[in-house]
Each structure stands twice: as structure tokens, then as C-alpha cells.
Amino acid sequence: MIKKIGFDNEKYLKDQTAAILGRVKSFDNKLYLEFGGKLCFDYHAARVLPGYDPNVKIRLLQCLKDKIDIVLSIYAADIERGRVRGDFGITYDAATLKLIDDLRKWGLDILAVVITRFANQPSATIFKNKLERRGVKVYLHYPISGYPVDVDAIVSENGFGKNDYIQTKNPIVVVTAPGPNSGKLSTCLSQLFHEHKRKINAGYAKFETFPIWNLPLKHPVNVAYEAATADIQDFNLIDPFHLEKYNQSAVNYNRDVESFPILKLMLSRIFTKNYNLPAYNSPTDMGVNRAGFGIIEDQVVQDAAKQELIRRYFRYNSEYVLGIEKKETVDRVVLLMEEMGLKVTDRAVVEIARKAAEAAEKADKGHDGIFCGAAIQLSSAEIITGKNSKLMHAASSLVMNALKALARIPDEILLLSPQVINQIAKLKKDILKADSESLDLEECLIALAISAATSHTAELAMQKLGQLKGCEVHMTHIPTPGDEVGLKRLGVNLTTDGRFSSRNLFVT
Numbered sequence: 330m331i332k333k334i335g336f337d338n339e340k341y342l343k344d345q346t347a348a349i350l351g352r353v354k355s356f357d358n359k360l361y362l363e364f365g366g367k368l369c370f371d372y373h374a375a376r377v378l379p380g381y382d383p384n385v386k387i388r389l390l391q392c393l394k395d396k397i398d399i400v401l402s403i404y405a406a407d408i409e410r411g412r413v414r415g416d417f418g419i420t421y422d423a424a425t426l427k428l429i430d431d432l433r434k435w436g437l438d439i440l441a442v443v444i445t446r447f448a449n450q451p452s453a454t455i456f457k458n459k460l461e462r463r464g465v466k467v468y469l470h471y472p473i474s475g476y477p478v479d480v481d482a483i484v485s486e487n488g489f490g491k492n493d494y495i496q497t498k499n500p501i502v503v504v505t506a507p508g509p510n511s512g513k514l515s516t517c518l519s520q521l522f523h524e525h526k527r528k529i530n531a532g533y534a535k536f537e538t539f540p541i542w543n544l545p546l547k548h549p550v551n552v553a554y555e556a557a558t559a560d561i562q563d564f565n566l567i568d569p570f571h572l573e574k575y576n577q578s579a580v581n582y583n584r585d586v587e588s589f590p591i592l593k594l595m596l597s598r599i600f601t602k603n604y605n606l607p608a609y610n611s612p613t614d615m616g617v618n619r620a621g622f623g624i625i626e627d628q629v630v631q632d633a634a635k636q637e638l639i640r641r642y643f644r645y646n647s648e649y650v651l652g653i654e655k656k657e658t659v660d661r662v663v664l665l666m667e668e669m670g671l672k673v674t675d676r677a678v679v680e681i682a683r684k685a686a687e688a689a690e691k692a693d694k695g696h697d698g699i700f701c702g703a704a705i706q707l708s709s710a711e712i713i714t715g716k717n718s719k720l721m722h723a724a725s726s727l728v729m730n731a732l733k734a735l736a737r738i739p740d741e742i743l744l745l746s747p748q749v750i751n752q753i754a755k756l757k758k759d760i761l762k763a764d765s766e767s768l769d770l771e772e773c774l775i776a777l778a779i780s781a782a783t784s785h786t787a788e789l790a791m792q793k794l795g796q797l798k799g800c801e802v803h804m805t806h807i808p809t810p811g812d813e814v815g816l817k818r819l820g821v822n823l824t825t826d827g828r829f830s831s832r833n834l835f836v837t
Contacts, residue, residue, distance in 0.1 A: 332708060334380035335630040341623030342385065346392050348617045349536070353396075353500050356532025359524065361517040362617070364505040365537030369431045374538055376822065377553050377634040378624065387435045390503065397501045398440040399432065401425055402470075402512045405444050405453040414508050422456050424507035429465070440502075441466040441495055445512025448472055468493035470512065470519055477591050484598040489522035509561065514592075521599050533596065535585075535615050540565045542579045542613050543621040549634035551580055552665055556641040558582070559661040560654060571611035585612040636801075638666055639676045643824035647807055650827040676824065678704040678803040681712050683826070685723075686805045689716040699806065699829075703727040705821065706801040707734065717767065720750060723804060724812035725773035728797070728819070732777075735793040736786075744790050745773070746780040769811030797821055 353360040367373070368386050375383045382388065390397060407421040414424045429439055442460055444453055447469045457467045470492040475482045482488050502520065504513045517533050524531040539554035546567055555565050568581040570589060589612045596609070609615050624630055642662045648654035666672075674680045686702030693700075701723035703715045713734050715727025729744050738744070753776060754766035768776060774794075780787035798820035806828045808816060816823050 332379065333626065333629045335626040335628075335633065336378040336380040336623050337625045338380065338382045338385050338388075338623065340625070341619060342389060342392060344622050345389055345617075345619040348619050349389075349393065349501065349534075350396075352532075352534045352617050357530035358500045359502075359529055359531035360500065361502045361504060361520055361531060361533050363513045363517050363533070363535045363537075364503050365509075365513070365535065366539065368505050369428065371538070373554075373557055373637070374620075376637045376640070377550050378620070378630050379633050380625075381623075384435075387432070387437070390437055391435065393501060394437065396499055397503050398497045398499045399437065399503045399505065400441050400443060400495060400497075400516065401428065401439055402443040402445050402504060402506045402516045403456075404511045405447045405450045407508075407511065408444070408453045408456050409450040411452075412508070421507045421511070422452075428505075428507055439465070440497060441468055443468045443470055443493075443495070443512070443516050445470045445515060446472045468495050470516065476515070477588065477595075480591065480594050480598060484522060484595055489519040490526075492519045492523075494523040495520060518595055518599065521596070525599055530600070533615070534617050535612075536617050538618065538620045540580045540582055541621040542568075542581060542616060542618060544580060544624075546578075546580050547668070549631045549638065549669060552669060553634040553637040553641070555582075556638050556662045556665050559641075559645065559665075560658045562661075568611050568613045571613040574610040579611070579613040581612045635669060635671055636676060638662070638669060639671060639673055640822060640824050642666060642673065643676075643803075643827070647825050647827040650807070650829075676801070676803065678706050678712060678801050679824070681714060682803040682805050685714040685716050701804065701806040703802065703804040705731050705797070707731065708796065708800065719767060721773060722767055722769045722809065722812055723806070724770040724808055724816060725768050727802070727804075728770060728815075729773065729777075729790075731797060731800075732790040732793050735796055736789045738786055738790060742786060744780065744784075744787050745776050746784065746787075749776045749779050769809050770815030771811040774815055794819065 349362065364386075369384055371383050371386065375381045390399070403421055403425050412421045413419065414421060419427065425442065432439060442465055444457060444467065447453060448471070457469075460467050473483050473488045477483065504516050506513050521531055521533060540551040541548070544551055546565055551565050555563065563582050563584060565580055565582050566586060568579045568586060570586070571577060571579040571581075593609060642659070645654050645659045645662055649656060649659050682702045682704035684702070685704060686700045689702060690700040701717040703723040703726075704712055705727055706712050711734065713727065713731045715723050715725070715730050717723040718726065721729070732738075733740060733744065750768065753768060753772060757763040758766050777787055777791055781791045800821050802816065802821040802823045804823070804825045807825050808823070
């Protein structure tokens with residue numbers, strides 16, 4: 330089955346590059362561009378816009394390489410409290426280091442890191458020292474009393490004026506961050522204040538993929554974004570300022586609309602009187618977002634976005650069970666699904682995974698353990714199942730079965746050497762004193778690699794691992810750490826029913 334494509338990266342890159350270059354010309358060839366969303370590895374966008382390159386924003390920066398400086402901002406309190414970025418499972422300070430490394434791999438380097446709302450937090454100070462001793466320039470921005478409401482105090486020498494000024498050289502300054510609420514906007518505004526003091530008529534624009542302003546408010550792509558931000562209580566709405574000025578509907582989100590009057594007032598205070606500020610009559614006007622024009626098959630992206638909405642529900646529900654997320658977040662996504670007419674079983678692998686667990690339980694009625702089922706949909710649309718056993722976790726058997734299907738290996742042929750499995754089981758039970766001898770996915774993949782050294786069949790199967798990337802997986806139970814790590818590294822789109830795979834409270 331050929332995967333359907335709904336987004337054209339080359340068309341988007343050409344259009345988006347032109348939009349940014351056009352905007353910088355409207356300001357005195359100096360633009361501070363707030364870069365929202367994920368700069369690298371934007372898998373949400375890739376899931377809702379099939380064909381979208383998760384690193385297309387990096388390619389965009391490469392197109393503009395000779396015209397940009399890159400500045401990263403990170404909130405000092407996020408460093409102090411160890412805030413974690415959910416997709417990578419690492420803290421924001423670690424994510425900042427990773428982002429710098431990722432950019433360098435693409436031939437891009439950053440100009441500086443800005444620590445925002447810095448108040449001598451110990452962890453933030455250590456982070457600053459670490460960066461500086463590795464040759465990264467660090468600037469400090471400080472808390473401003475009354476931000477963002479007291480415009481007179483903010484746009485003053487005691488407000489933005491006390492922040493460090495970043496010396497830039499290129500016409501476009503990209504301001505990005507490891508995650509939301511890191512201080513990107515305040516960094517841009519602070520720089521504008523300092524630039525205009527120096528008679529440099531720099532401007533501001535915002536680049537953010539979602540919501541897509543020229544799609545309908547209830548288009549599944551925009552609804553999927555609303556679900557993705559349900560945990561921070563964002564919601565989409567028709568930009569009232571844009572509608573009033575142009576009699577044209579444009580989709581934006583609540584925080585941008587709510588902050589627009591104050592932001593416009595700040596900009597009017599910052600800009601010198603003899604400079605004509607380009608007409609920003611709405612939050613939409615401030616954006617340079619062209620993702621909507623890269624969509625080439627609307628039905629394809631609608632279908633994909635609906636699936637993402639279901640995946641988002643499962644993610645929040647599992648996080649709620651784990652004590653991470655609020656019930657209100659889960660309820661919000663349930664409401665969005667109802668509005669779209671969606672059920673959880675509209676995700677093809679869900680019902681089949683549940684039936685696999687039921688079949689395992691019927692086949693082993695004397696067993697008093699927990700029966701876990703799993704299902705994966707391959708690129709051919711074929712769905713393969715797996716279940717837990719004394720030998721393997723459900724995730725492990727699922728991946729082994731999927732590899733057999735991809736390599737056309739008969740089911741009765743063993744992929745893993747029994748000697749290897751026995752030795753790992755012996756290690757777990759006799760030496761490591763583990764509660765279970767059953768192999769989790771990470772252990773199973775290691776066993777497969779070892780078996781491939783002496784078994785051509787295992788070698789064939791291992792060569793198919795790359796074909797699992799992007800496949801849809803559902804499990805009836807929350808994966809153990811070893812299963813979760815393995816599935817994440819394989820790059821599958823995982824959902825679970827939010828039930829625990831063990832009665833133990835502590836799971837390794």
C-alpha cells in the first residue's frame with residue numbers, strides 16, 4: 330500500500346521562504362522572527378500533514394542560512410524545577426543542549442542563549458556557567474514587574490532596558506526555544522527596544538505552524554492542534570481583529586488574541602515616531618505562516634488529523650492514570666472527539682489489540698496474571714498482533730511477529746536463539762533477582778542482534794526493523810520502561826488503554 334501524501338514540502342518551502350523575505354523587507358531589513366512550535370523533529374505536524382518533513386523548518390533555515398542569526402531562549406524557573414519535554418522525556422535545559430547539537434549537525438549554529446526571567450536561581454546559574462565554559466554566549470533577561478500589563482514600566486530603562494542586549498549581525502534573527510512559555514516573545518520585544526534606541530528600525534513577526542490560519546476553525550487539523558494544547562488550556566478561535574478589519578475569517582488561538590492589544594501597544598511605544606510601522610491590525614497580520622498552502626490533498630490531512638486526535642486522547646488518558654495529567658484535559662479531548670464524531674475504536678489497531686488480550690486470557694484460564702494484547706498496522710495495512718507470555722512481553726512478541734510478516738518468515742520458525750533467551754532469563758532471575766524472566770522489547774532487540782550473528786533468519790528479520798517506523802501501535806496496557814524505550818526508538822506511533830501491566834506499584 331502506497332502511503333497517501335497530503336503535503337508538499339517543496340511547495341511549502343518556496344512559499345514560506347518568500348513570505349519571510351518579504352516581511353523582512355517591510356522593516357528596515359531587520360526582523361525578529363519568533364519561531365513557535367518544534368524546530369526539529371516536529372512529529373505532530375508530520376502525523377497530521379502526511380508527507381510533511383519533521384525537519385522541514387531546519388531546511389527552511391538552511392535556505393535562509395546566510396541571512397539569519399539564531400537565538401534560543403529558556404525560562405530560568407523551568408531550569409530550576411527540572412521541567413520535562415514530553416516527547417523526548419528530557420528536561421528543558423537538556424533539550425536546549427540537544428537543540429544546539431541538532432542544529433550543528435544540520436550546519437547551523439546558534440548566536441546565543443538567553444535565560445529569561447533570571448533571578449539568580451542556582452540551577453540556572455550552573456546552566457549558564459556550563460554553556461559559557463563550552464563556548465556558548467549567554468545573555469540574561471530579568472523579571473519585569475507588571476509584565477505584560479504595565480506597558481509604561483515594561484517599555485522603559487527599568488523594564489526592557491535592564492536586559493542584556495544581544496549584538497546581532499544578520500537581517501533575520503530567529504528566536505526559538507526548547508518548549509512553550511520560554512520567553513521567546515519577551516526576548517524579541519526586549520531586542521526591539523534596544524535596537525530602536527540605536528536607531529535601527531527592526532521589526533517583529535511570528536512564525537508558527539499551528540493553528541493553520543487559512544483553514545476552517547473546525548477543520549480536523551486545527552482541532553488536532555487544539556487537542557495537542559489541551560493540557561495548557563489553549564483553544565482556537567476566529568481572530569476577531571482580523572474579521573473586523575478585513576471581513577475575513579482567520580483562525581488563531583486564544584493567547585495570541587488576548588495579548589494582541591497589549592502587544593500592539595508595546596510595539597507602538599517601542600517604534601520611533603519617524604518610522605512607519607507596517608499595519609498590524611490583527612494577530613494574524615503578525616504571522617508569516619504558510620503551512621496551509623503546502624496542503625495538496627485536503628481529505629488526506631483531514632483523515633490523518635482525526636487519527637491524531639484519537640492518539641492524543643489515549644496519551645492524555647494514560648498520563649492521567651499515571652498521575653501526570655488532569656482529568657479536565659482528558660475530558661476536553663473527549664469533547665473534541667465527540668464534535669468530530671470520532672470513537673476510540675476508529676483507530677484500527679485498538680479493537681484488535683483488545684481482542685488479542687481476550688484471546689490470550691481464554692487460552693490460559695488457569696493463569697492468574699495480567700493478559701496484555703498489542704497490535705501494529707504495517708505500511709501494507711496488514712495488522713499483526715502480539716500478547717504477553719512467560720517468554721516475552723506483549724510489545725516484544727508484537728515486534729517479532731511483525732518482523733516475521735515483513736521478512737516473510739513462517740510463524741513456526743524461531744527468530745531468537747533459545748540458548749540466548751535462556752541465558753538472559755537466567756541472568757534476570759538468578760543474578761539480577763528480577764520479578765519476571767519475560768523479555769521486554771529492549772532486551773528482545775538485543776537478543777535478536779545476538780542471534781543474527783549466527784542465524785541468517787534473524788539477520789533478515791533485523792534488516793526489517795526500519796520498516797516499523799511510523800507504524801501505528803496500540804497496547805491494552807501501559808508499556809514497561811524497557812518496552813517504552815524500545816518502541817520509541819523504533820519510531821512507532823504508540824497508544825495504550827491506560828491500564829497497568831502489573832499489580833506491582835514499582836515497575837522496572
